[in-house]
Amino acid sequence: xxxxxxxxxxxxxxxxxxxxxxxxxxxxxxxxxxxxxxxxxxxxxxxxxxxxxxxxxxxxxxxxxxxxxxxxxxxxxxxxxxxxxxxxxxxxxxxxxxxxxxxxxxxxxxxxxxxxxxxxxxxxxxxxxxxxxxxxxxxxxxxxxxxxxxxxxxxxxxxxxxxxxxxxxxxxxxxxxxxxxxxxxxxxxxxxxxxxxxxxxxxxxxx
Amino acid sequence: xxxxxxxxxxxxxxxxxxxxxxxxxxxxxxxxxxxxxxxxxxxxxxxxxxxxxxxxxxxxxxxxxxxxxxxxxxxxxxxxxxxxxxxxxxxxxxxxxxxxxxxxxxxxxxxxxxxxxxxxxxxxxxxxxxxxxxxxxxxxxxxxxxxxxxxxxxxxxxxxxxxxxxxxxxxxxxxxxxxxxxxxxxxxxxxxxxxxxxxxxxxxxxx
Numbered sequence: 001x002x003x004x005x006x007x008x009x010x011x012x013x014x015x016x017x018x019x020x021x022x023x024x025x026x027x028x029x030x031x032x033x034x035x036x037x038x039x040x041x042x043x044x045x046x047x048x049x050x051x052x053x054x055x056x057x058x059x060x061x062x063x064x065x066x067x068x069x070x071x072x073x074x075x076x077x078x079x080x081x082x083x084x085x086x087x088x089x090x091x092x093x094x095x096x097x098x099x100x101x102x103x104x105x106x107x108x109x110x111x112x113x114x115x116x117x118x119x120x121x122x123x124x125x126x127x128x129x130x131x132x133x134x135x136x137x138x139x140x141x142x143x144x145x146x147x148x149x150x151x152x153x154x155x156x157x158x159x160x161x162x163x164x165x166x167x168x169x170x171x172x173x174x175x176x177x178x179x180x181x182x183x184x185x186x187x188x189x190x191x192x193x194x195x196x197x198x199x200x201x202x203x204x205x206x207x
Numbered sequence: 208x209x210x211x212x213x214x215x216x217x218x219x220x221x222x223x224x225x226x227x228x229x230x231x232x233x234x235x236x237x238x239x240x241x242x243x244x245x246x247x248x249x250x251x252x253x254x255x256x257x258x259x260x261x262x263x264x265x266x267x268x269x270x271x272x273x274x275x276x277x278x279x280x281x282x283x284x285x286x287x288x289x290x291x292x293x294x295x296x297x298x299x300x301x302x303x304x305x306x307x308x309x310x311x312x313x314x315x316x317x318x319x320x321x322x323x324x325x326x327x328x329x330x331x332x333x334x335x336x337x338x339x340x341x342x343x344x345x346x347x348x349x350x351x352x353x354x355x356x357x358x359x360x361x362x363x364x365x366x367x368x369x370x371x372x373x374x375x376x377x378x379x380x381x382x383x384x385x386x387x388x389x390x391x392x393x394x395x396x397x398x399x400x401x402x403x404x405x406x407x408x409x410x411x412x413x414x
Contacts, residue, residue, distance in 0.1 A: 009216065015405035025237070026268050033306040042386070079408035097301035103401035147407055171407035176309040179249070187410035188277065193380070194310035196396050197293065198222035200354055200378035201286035203394035
């Protein structure tokens with residue numbers, strides 16, 4: 001079942017809730033109230049209740065939400081109940097940091113391959129991943145990789161994306177500060193850290 | 208004037224609009240319609256109109272929004288009309304990538320200092336920034352630095368934040384996948400790339 005009416009903004013918050021629920025389950029909590037979950041995730045309880053109502057989980061008054069059931073439900077909605085493999089393209093400083101990042105595992109996400117153009121780093125092994133020549137990108141379809149993370153220079157971004165889409169990739173996490181042209185069947189999420197930083201001053205007291 | 212009723216979600220989109228407006232102004236566009244701006248930024252026109260209505264700019268029917276005026280207004284709301292200096296703490300792979308990132312300038316943001324604990328990299332110069340010993344962090348108040356970007360290992364994150372707050376920092380961009388305890392006067396924005404990646408599979412076709 002696809003919950004086609006769930007707003008993107010709710011989808012954006014589901015991984016945050018999932019992380020809070022995982023923390024709660026590690027502390028052997030069986031049930032959790034929206035107020036309690038709010039403490040874990042820093043989102044208002046009313047927002048949590050509204051978001052969960054989209055997929056019909058209203059919890060039980062006085063008891064709250066069943067932690068394990070809710071975790072399973074969110075994973076199913078996000079399609080994280082199946083292992084998802086991703087390819088990293090571009091292993092410069094940022095790419096290295098992404099390869100070393102310990103946080104993907106809890107969501108069942110796996111960086112399964114890494115590619116670069118630089119002969120100096122092709123063949124190097126980082127955390128069980130051997131960096132491959134970018135010319136081998138087209139073969140990722142056979143390896144059941146459908147997600148990609150791109151950390152290439154801005155100039156190379158569109159070209160890389162075109163190759164990835166031909167190779168069957170349907171979801172791309174983009175770290176280049178640029179807009180990418182992709183067909184409708186492909187989802188791109190661009191992470192631009194300057195945009196996140198640009199909203200920090202708003203919250204600061206006048207000085 | 209502080210627009211206290213602007214929702215956080217609208218604030219999150221303002222830097223996106225600002226980037227689109229900058230692109231439009233570079234192409235000598237005097238006025239822009241919400242539909243046209245939508246093409247630049249990938250956000251629905253109705254959403255754009257709603258967001259802009261929070262600060263009273265409804266544009267002119269048939270003419271659209273004045274590009275320069277709107278850019279100024281958004282910068283003023285986000286407090287980007289004054290140069291904002293930030294300190295980077297942690298210059299590992301991720302920190303290096305942040306130092307090299309070319310995108311801060313367009314928002315008037317400036318990474319003005321970088322700190323690390325590693326004696327091997329203290330003293331190294333990257334893009335006019337000499338990496339300093341972390342023991343010097345407490346002196347950033349005098350240097351009018353009120354923002355910080357932290358790219359330190361998870362274990363060191365809370366400790367780093369405590370020092371930063373004592374040193375007068377009021378806005379923190381956090382790349383450690385953890386929750387940080389801060390007083391109310393301090394705003395933390397956590398960037399967790401695994402959360403962004405965790406919502407990619409949702410948009411992919413069933414296979």
